[in-house]
Amino acid sequence: MVGAERVGGEMARVEHGGKGGKKEMEEEEEEEEELGFEEMGLDPQLLRALRKRKLAEPTPIQVKAIPLILEGKDVVARAKTGSGKTLSYLLPLLHKLLAAAALGGSSSSTGLRALVLVPTRELCQQVYQEITSLLEHCGGTLRVIQLATTMSPATLKSAMARIPDILVATPARIAECITHNALIPSSLQTSLSTLVLDEADLLFSYGYEEDLRNLSVHVPRSCQCLLMSATSCPDVDKLKKLVLHNPVTLTLAEIDGSADGSIVPKSVQQFSLECSLRDKLLYALSLFKYELIQKKALVFVNTIDGGFRLKLFLEQFGIKSAVLNGELPQNSRQHILQQFNLGLFEYLIATDDGKSHHSTGKDEDDSGNAGTVPGMQAGKKLSKKVLTDTEFGVVRGIDFKNVRTVLNFDMPFTVEGYIHRIGRTGRAGNAGIAISLVSPQDEDLVTQIKEELSGDAEGQGQSKAVIAPFPLLTSTAVEALRYRTEDVMRGVTKLVVREARAKELRIEILNSERLKAHFEENPTDLELLKHDKVLSKVHPSAHLKTIPDYLRDPATEAASHAVNLARAAMGLTQSSYIQRRKKNKRPRTDSGPPNAFSLNSKWRKDLKRGARSVRGKAPVSTHTGKKHKRRKR
Numbered sequence: 317m318v319g320a321e322r323v324g325g326e327m328a329r330v331e332h333g334g335k336g337g338k339k340e341m342e343e344e345e346e347e348e349e350e351l352g353f354e355e356m357g358l359d360p361q362l363l364r365a366l367r368k369r370k371l372a373e374p375t376p377i378q379v380k381a382i383p384l385i386l387e388g389k390d391v392v393a394r395a396k397t398g399s400g401k402t403l404s405y406l407l408p409l410l411h412k413l414l415a416a417a418a419l420g421g422s423s424s425s426t427g428l429r430a431l432v433l434v435p436t437r438e439l440c441q442q443v444y445q446e447i448t449s450l451l452e453h454c455g456g457t458l459r460v461i462q463l464a465t466t467m468s469p470a471t472l473k474s475a476m477a478r479i480p481d482i483l484v485a486t487p488a489r490i491a492e493c494i495t496h497n498a499l500i501p502s503s504l505q506t507s508l509s510t511l512v513l514d515e516a517d518l519l520f521s522y523g524y525e526e527d528l529r530n531l532s533v534h535v536p537r538s539c540q541c542l543l544m545s546a547t548s549c550p551d552v553d554k555l556k557k558l559v560l561h562n563p564v565t566l567t568l569a570e571i572d573g574s575a576d577g578s579i580v581p582k583s584v585q586q587f588s589l590e591c592s593l594r595d596k597l598l599y600a601l602s603l604f605k606y607e608l609i610q611k612k613a614l615v616f617v618n619t620i621d622g623g624f625r626l627k628l629f630l631e632q633f634g635i636k637s638a639v640l641n642g643e644l645p646q647n648s649r650q651h652i653l654q655q656f657n658l659g660l661f662e663y664l665i666a667t668d669d670g671k672s673h674h675s676t677g678k679d680e681d682d683s684g685n686a687g688t689v690p691g692m693q694a695g696k697k698l699s700k701k702v703l704t705d706t707e708f709g710v711v712r713g714i715d716f717k718n719v720r721t722v723l724n725f726d727m728p729f730t731v732e733g734y735i736h737r738i739g740r741t742g743r744a745g746n747a748g749i750a751i752s753l754v755s756p757q758d759e760d761l762v763t764q765i766k767e768e769l770s771g772d773a774e775g776q777g778q779s780k781a782v783i784a785p786f787p788l789l790t791s792t793a794v795e796a797l798r799y800r801t802e803d804v805m806r807g808v809t810k811l812v813v814r815e816a817r818a819k820e821l822r823i824e825i826l827n828s829e830r831l832k833a834h835f836e837e838n839p840t841d842l843e844l845l846k847h848d849k850v851l852s853k854v855h856p857s858a859h860l861k862t863i864p865d866y867l868r869d870p871a872t873e874a875a876s877h878a879v880n881l882a883r884a885a886m887g888l889t890q891s892s893y894i895q896r897r898k899k900n901k902r903p904r905t906d907s908g909p910p911n912a913f914s915l916n917s918k919w920r921k922d923l924k925r926g927a928r929s930v931r932g933k934a935p936v937s938t939h940t941g942k943k944h945k946r947r948k949r
């Protein structure tokens with residue numbers, strides 16, 4: 317049976333799979349009062365942890381999924397990026413394990429209870445942190461292990477010597493555990509009560525199909541299986557068939573109250589800027605220099621060399637950024653993510669994982685030198701060939717904190733890639749902006765994205781432009797920076813890029829182990845090793861840091877002014893961390909920035925006239941995220 321229910325003002329489509337049963341859909345009003353976390357009957361220690369994190373109301377996916385999982389149903393949850401899927405399975409999972417522990421059941425006697433499988437090491441770490449934060453008040457009742465790092469068989473065995481209650485890992489690490497006898501698969505038959513497949517749409521494309529098939533035969537029939545994904549694809553169906561039994565499928569259409577069925581959260585405004593491939597640096601510079609990129613920003617590029625090229629280019633203009641890619645040691649990657657989330661630097665250039673187009677996981681640069689570390693000579697301490705980590709993934713599932721803007725410097729390879737990338741902003745109902753630099757080569761993909769996203773809305777009776785042309789940057793503003801751009805571009809040669817990349821890698825590898833030990837003990841020292849340091853040999857010239865008056869374009873200036881007024885009105889001029897350090901007080905609760913690009917008609921007129929200054933108040937539209945009202949019939 318299939319039903320559509322209203323959840324927190326949203327339409328939730330619920331499908332109950334039955335053996336051979338034909339699915340149908342019907343709409344019905346919620347009969348009973350919607351449940352808050354308390355009413356769900358969750359363990360008081362978990363509720364305390366939620367209160368501490370100021371998570372007052374469940375999100376729509378949590379409203380639907382938690383009771384079903386508590387009831388013991390197998391659940392397939394397909395909900396948008398940033399909609400809170402992680403807590404929707406962790407809360408009931410932990411509740412059940414705590415309840416069992418209270419009755420005297422523990423892993424030491426029964427073996428592994430819960431297994432959470434994720435596609436990347438980064439997600440592994442994130443889910444593990446989420447669990448430990450939720451268990452903060454549980455006094456060590458449950459034992460949790462994450463297998464995010466590659467370990468020697470001996471270390472693996474010793475880590476698993478005492479079987480945990482909960483294991484978080486990629487499928488490859490589980491296969492390793494089984495191969496090295498660190499986990500006896502037959503023991504799962506009697507112990508495993510919950511299996512979670514998080515970011516399920518990616519598990520096969522990351523190459524884990526065989527590992528999952530091998531594992532599936534050891535999953536007992538009684539084990540509750542939960543499958544979470546943001547997008548749907550044939551792989552999700554294959555996985556569903558492999559491990560789930562008669563699942564309830566939850567398809568939540570929207571997080572912020574509308575029911576148009578669109579895949580992308582409403583809180584993300586999408587824009588495109590058309591330019592040639594060669595002009596991408598020029599357009600990016602213009603966006604940064606006119607402060608049209610709201611901080612913090614995540615910039616996506618498709619190759620590691622491309623990432624370093626952009627970093628080296630921007631730093632000549634006084635714009636500092638860090639680069640994150642799968643070639644870096646895992647500790648460094650973790651550290652970069654931590655620093656960015658804390659707000660220690662504001663621009664992060666991320667090299668997309670290539671799994672979305674089923675690549676080998678190697679970085680393919682223009683010279684065809686896939687995966688080699690440029691500038692690194694044989695015979696040096698580091699091996700010449702360093703491949704990117706195939707279990708690295710920055711786009712999918714990572715919960716970047718307070719990212720206001722996602723800039724697609726390079727377009728991704730697939731529509732799914734686009735959805736996941738822009739889903740790094742606008743999380744949990746906060747507002748976000750996605751800007752894509754679209755070259756003629758990207759046109760087919762953009763058409764596909766537009767069709768898929770607007771078709772999605774159209775299917776529900778609403779057709780609209782999903783990606784609007786970016787309104788605030790004039791060609792005059794861009795052209796004014798062309799000469800400077802081309803001058804600096806000439807200095808950022810392939811050789812310079814390769815040297816910088818090799819230098820960065822050497823430093824990060826050396827720092828990697830030191831980082832791990834030191835920062836575990838001294839987390840407040842995080843600031844000492846900033847990842848956005850200047851890499852160029854040529855010191856940036858002071859005159860490039862600002863745009864001189866004669867080059868400034870009044871119209872774009874007015875737009876920038878408008879955006880910044882709106883931001884200032886929300887107290888968002890600097891990252892929360894920097895603000896906190898300056899004012900020495902706690903950061904404000906994040907309610908999202910104003911919708912800075914929704915300029916009212918007066919502002920638009922000012923912009924057209926090229927007014928030098930904009931009078932009046934900023935058009936602030938506060939977006940606090942959806943408040944889920946309790947509704948009685």
Ligand SMILES: Nc1ncnc2c1ncn2[C@@H]1O[C@H](COP(=O)(O)OP(=O)(O)OP(=O)(O)O)[C@@H](O)[C@H]1O
Binds near residue numbers: 373375395398399712
């Ligand atoms: N009930 C809640 N109220 C407010 N914020 C929440 C709530 N539940 C989760 N969040 C926050 O929402 C953010 C996104 O959650 P989460 O990472 O689980 O999203 P997701 O649906 O798994 O996204 P993705 O598909 O991108 O992985 C996190 O920062 C999380 O702490």
